[in-house]
Amino acid sequence: MADHRTRVAVVFGGTSGEHGVSCLTAAGVLGALDPARYEVLGIGITRSGRWVLVDNATLAGLQVVDGRLPELSEDAADAVLLRDGAGTELATRPAAGTGRAALSALGRIDVALALLHGPFGEDGTIQGLFEMMGTRYVGAGVLASAVGMDKHVMKLVLSASGLPVGPFVPIPAAAWARDPDACLEAVAALGLPVFVKPARGGSSLGITKVDRAEDLPAAVAEAHRFDPKVIVEQGFVGARELECGVLADLEGGPPAASQVAEIRVHSASGFYDFEAKYLPEEQVDLDVPADISAELAARVQDLAVRTFEAIGCEGLARVDVFATADGHVVVNEINTMPGFTTMSMFPRMWAASGIGYPELVDRLIQLALQRPLGLR
Ligand SMILES: Nc1ncnc2c1ncn2[C@@H]1O[C@H](COP(=O)(O)OP(=O)(O)O)[C@@H](O)[C@H]1O
Ligand SMILES: [Mg+2]
Structure with missing residues (x-):
């Protein structure tokens, strides 16, 4: 048969x-x-x-x-x-x-x-x-994947779409080689601390939190080891780090947002670095769902869906945001292929929202099958 x-x-x-x-x-x-x-x-x-x-x-x-x-x-x-x-x-x-x-x-x-x-x-x-x-x-197309990966272009697209992102300065390798002082001057406008990142990194590799101006050149050099393009971002001090899953709809309706989760980090670096992500020996608490007000959760979910749509994402994404001490919510990044082991945040947030791991995988494949080939 x-x-x-x-x-x-x-x-x-x-x-x-x-x-x-x-x-x-x-x-x-x-x-x-x-x-x-x-x-x-x-x-x-x-x-x-x-x-x-x-x-x-x-x-x-x-x-x-x-x-x-x-x-x-x-x-x-x-x-x-x-x-x-x-x-x-x-x-x-x-x-x-x-x-x-x-x-x-x-x-x-x-x-x-x-x-x-x-x-x-x-x-x-x-x-x-x-x-x-x-x-x-399955998942995002060429453009949305590329935009989501590049933390500089992603922030340009989101801010042009009227969505909140923090202040940032890109440092392409050529600009750094030509005139590092001009780059440092542009960065100075961000204040301190800043986060220095490979523009297209992941897993926090190559990221340094910089508290003192004299440490900036070494941090830029470290990020350049991972990517010729570096981005420096204003650090959000005292902000809560929240995440939200987004899933496209099988009937063509608007994308759905999952329950919101919170990352609470206690590592020495003070941020969600590589060690905290993969060697979680009490360095990090992952609250699914986050212990936040219904009003804040709704704002995060709305921002997550709008971020997904702003980059033209398809299928799935995890949107990571900062909720600042003065009540603002800003996008940190969108991940178009978020961590997807059975233990990862994306499946856990959906499990908390009533969609188990097998159902999630099934839905993603069904979404991909119903998509036409060619330009969409
Ligand atoms: N602007 C910022 N302010 C405060 N913390 C930040 C900022 N940018 C990044 N971080 C911290 O660094 C971590 C990794 O940064 P992120 O941009 O998410 O990189 P990756 O793509 O490697 O996950 C975040 O989860 C957060 O803990
Ligand atoms: Mg991240």
Whole structure:
């Protein structure tokens, strides 16, 4: 009998620092997809950037062992996408050193789900590949992904849309090389403290909170290690850090906002840095839902949905905001592929809002399937 299941290509791993986390996410998603309705085709991107085929048993086995995150093997068989008139096909070729045979066809892909974070995953690049290959895919398109990834362009788009963001100064590598004093002068207008960030970073990597002007050059150099483009932002002192999930509607209605959550950080750095995110030994409390007034929650939810719409986002996003001591709510960032392990904030906020992890994954795939190919 013909197999009528939807064929989902789950793309995960990647060359970024979030390789292991992405592998965990993929294993979680595999476990959440109803095997009677979905066939999962695992496509791993190794640390060196190779695309490899990962069978379901191997995928399910990508778990933390002895406190170590999983990593994809470099010597698995190649995974190859082929474009035909109607869409995308998956094929494979044996690994190097095994007397490489011809490609073997593995059939049509109905939808792709890229569980990659950061540059070359969440920034429009893989979305562009899917567009070229005629593949339907989960989540934001090329432009919204790229805008969401770049903290400078994101803030330009949001402020032009009338949405509140904090003051910021971009420092492209060329400007810094040409005239660092002019850059520092522009930054001085922000006051102190400031946050110095790689413009297209994630997981807080390369971010420094700067309290003294003399520490700025080192912080800019540190951020430039991660990205030629750096952004310096005015620090919000004493603000509460809140997050809200946004999900597109299956019937074409307005996007929905989840319950709001709060991040309360007690780490030495005083902000939600890499250690607080991934080594949470009492450095951080995650309140889902946040202990805030209904009025503040409603304002955060409204801002989250408007942020989602301002960048033309699709599918899902997590919007992170600061609620300042004097009662303002400003957008810190939008993440178009938020952390998505079963333990991550996005699924937890939706669980608190009545949508469990399997239902969430199912809804994202259904949203992607109903989207037309081409310009939308
Ligand atoms: N302007 C700011 N004021 C106060 N805290 C900030 C500011 N920008 C960032 N932070 C802190 O740094 C963390 C990481 O910054 P963020 O811009 O979210 O980077 P990433 O994309 O790596 O998550 C935030 O979660 C927050 O704790
Ligand atoms: Mg963040």
